[in-house]
Amino acid sequence: MDIFNDFSIGLFALQAVILIVLLVLLKKFAWKPILASLEERETGIEDALKSAENARKEMQNLTADNERLAKEARAERDAMMKEAREIRENMIAEAKEDAKEVTASLIEKAQASIAQEKQAALAEIKKNVADLSIGIAESVIKKELSNKKDQLDLVEGILKDVTLN
Amino acid sequence: MNIAQKTTKFLTIAVIALFTTVNFALNSNENNQGEEDGGKVNTKSEITAYIQHHLADSHDFSLFSYTSSEGERKHFGFPLPVIVWTSKGLVTFMSSAFHHNDDGHVIVEKGGLKFAKIHSKIYELDSNAATVSFDESHHATNAHKVLDFSITKSVFGILLASLLIFLGFTKLAKQYKTKAIPTGLGRALEPLVLYVRDEIARPNIGEKKYRKFMPYLLTVFFFIWILNLMGLTPFGFNVTGQIAITVCLALFTLVVYISNGTKDFWMHTLWMPGVPKLLRPILAVLELAGFLLIKPFSLLVRLFANITAGHSVVMGIAALMILLKTQFGTVGATGISFALTLFLTVIEILVAFLQAFIFTMLSALFIGMAVEEHEHH
Numbered sequence: 001m002d003i004f005n006d007f008s009i010g011l012f013a014l015q016a017v018i019l020i021v022l023l024v025l026l027k028k029f030a031w032k033p034i035l036a037s038l039e040e041r042e043t044g045i046e047d048a049l050k051s052a053e054n055a056r057k058e059m060q061n062l063t064a065d066n067e068r069l070a071k072e073a074r075a076e077r078d079a080m081m082k083e084a085r086e087i088r089e090n091m092i093a094e095a096k097e098d099a100k101e102v103t104a105s106l107i108e109k110a111q112a113s114i115a116q117e118k119q120a121a122l123a124e125i126k127k128n129v130a131d132l133s134i135g136i137a138e139s140v141i142k143k144e145l146s147n148k149k150d151q152l153d154l155v156e157g158i159l160k161d162v163t164l165n
Numbered sequence: 166m167n168i169a170q171k172t173t174k175f176l177t178i179a180v181i182a183l184f185t186t187v188n189f190a191l192n193s194n195e196n197n198q199g200e201e202d203g204g205k206v207n208t209k210s211e212i213t214a215y216i217q218h219h220l221a222d223s224h225d226f227s228l229f230s231y232t233s234s235e236g237e238r239k240h241f242g243f244p245l246p247v248i249v250w251t252s253k254g255l256v257t258f259m260s261s262a263f264h265h266n267d268d269g270h271v272i273v274e275k276g277g278l279k280f281a282k283i284h285s286k287i288y289e290l291d292s293n294a295a296t297v298s299f300d301e302s303h304h305a306t307n308a309h310k311v312l313d314f315s316i317t318k319s320v321f322g323i324l325l326a327s328l329l330i331f332l333g334f335t336k337l338a339k340q341y342k343t344k345a346i347p348t349g350l351g352r353a354l355e356p357l358v359l360y361v362r363d364e365i366a367r368p369n370i371g372e373k374k375y376r377k378f379m380p381y382l383l384t385v386f387f388f389i390w391i392l393n394l395m396g397l398t399p400f401g402f403n404v405t406g407q408i409a410i411t412v413c414l415a416l417f418t419l420v421v422y423i424s425n426g427t428k429d430f431w432m433h434t435l436w437m438p439g440v441p442k443l444l445r446p447i448l449a450v451l452e453l454a455g456f457l458l459i460k461p462f463s464l465l466v467r468l469f470a471n472i473t474a475g476h477s478v479v480m481g482i483a484a485l486m487i488l489l490k491t492q493f494g495t496v497g498a499t500g501i502s503f504a505l506t507l508f509l510t511v512i513e514i515l516v517a518f519l520q521a522f523i524f525t526m527l528s529a530l531f532i533g534m535a536v537e538e539h540e541h542h
Contacts, residue, residue, distance in 0.1 A: 006221060006407075006408055007408050007409050007412070008222065008409045009313075009409070010249075010250075010312055010314040010315065011222060011313075011319055011407060011409040012409040012412060012413050014314060014320050014323070015320075015323060015410050016413050016416075016417075018323050018324065018327060019384075019413065019414075021327075022327045022330070022384060022388070023380065023381065023384050025331060026331060026334060026380065026383070027380040027384075029335045029338060030331070030334035030335050030337070030338045031334070031380040031383050031384070032380070033342075034334065034337055034338050034341065034355075034358055037338075038358070041345055044345075
């Protein structure tokens with residue numbers, strides 16, 4: 001096996017020419033379009049993945065927003081209800097207070113009027129007693145001139161009437 | 166890489182072992198039958214000659230030959246054109262003119278010149294010679310080699326491989342115009358293209374610059390791989406086992422990385438910074454020798470030796486069928502030889518890919534070294 005005797009310049013030259021031609025042809029008709037398409041496809045896939053990821057994030061944001069909104073709404077509702085309860089309680093308390101005041105004033109008025117009536121009644125009684133006394137005194141004075149005994153009977157009779165009254 | 170080296174080592178050792186034994190045997194078997202049995206290959210010396218004949222390039226495409234019942238040698242195949250540059254200019258004729266003779270006995274007269282074929286080389290006879298005469302070491306004394314641009318079996322193989330690669334990949338390229346994901350053959354080819362791009366070019370050359378070298382790397386990868394595989398078919402091409410082919414491929418890589426060397430690369434090669442000034446010229450010589458000689462040489466020898474070794478071993482093991490016939494009988498010898506040859510052929514299919522991969526990988530690595538830009542501190 002004589003390697004260097006085996007070296008054929010002709011084969012070398014033909015190989016070089018064929019390889020150059022093959023390189024040029026393949027570069028133009030095969031490698032460039034193939035590599036370009038592959039890269040295009042890869043960037044396409046990458047972009048698609050990226051947009052999918054973005055969409056996922058957006059969805060996440062949306063759900064987070066929704067949850068936040070719901071929470072806020074719930075809190076608002078709670079606050080409103082609390083306020084309403086407070087208002088109601090206040091109203092009841094105020095009403096009670098008012099009622100107390102009204103009854104108190106009513107009682108006061110009643111007491112005042114009772115006292116007034118009582119005064120009036122007493123005054124009437126006093127007046128009646130005075131009238132009666134005057135009447136009695138009149139009768140006694142009228143009868144005194146006639147009979148002492150009759151006088152006394154009369155007084156007794158009147159007194160009896162008075163007590164009965 | 167480790168496996169590759171081991172395989173290479175194993176094959177080299179196997180080949181050396183084979184040739185040593187065959188050469189020992191050659192001395193004892195010399196001249197025992199010769200040509201009387203019509204070119205049958207029976208003895209160790211004939212097997213050696215047959216293997217060497219296969220490993221060399223040839224001027225015709227022969228599939229097989231046999232001796233007919235009338236004792237006539239029949240060759241099955243077709244002739245290829247012989248194109249030679251002679252002392253009188255370009256001469257062409259068909260290789261069938263030599264009648265499959267390979268030892269210089271058939272003289273072809275063409276264009277006023279006489280030609281003989283000796284061990285797959287075309288010789289032009291001196292003007293006054295009628296037959297080729299040999300000296301003791303079997304060198305022709307009255308003829309000289311001519312520049313041979315013939316479409317030899319190897320050139321035919323290169324053309325065939327180029328055509329296959331061109332058709333296959335232009336088909337793939339066309340598919341991308343109509344669909345995003347190729348079908349059929351393209352589906353098988355696309356991962357290979359991606360493999361070369363993502364496993365060979367990108368990591369070795371770098372993300373920024375790999376694109377420029379993709380066409381070269383892809384072409385070389387598929388060229389070597391397809392030719393390696395064609396060498397395993399019964400057509401018996403041995404293209405990547407031709408030293409001229411591997412020299413040519415290695416030179417292409419050399420030209421590619423030398424012509425693309427950056428300023429940084431040349432500075433680090435010729436005037437290494439950060440090293441005492443006295444040492445710089447010595448380093449420059451070493452670096453230059455590395456880039457201009459050692460690296461291309463390692464490329465060309467690795468591919469050549471692996472493929473040659475592979476072909477030799479497979480053929481040698483196949484020849485056990487003949488050599489072991491007396492010890493194991495026809496069936497035994499054929500069985501042993503068949504099993505071993507099958508095993509080795511499977512390994513060779515792996516080696517075919519591996520060597521294409523290693524050649525492309527190292528080319529990419531060397532290109533990567535040349536285009537690298539260093540960070541300046």
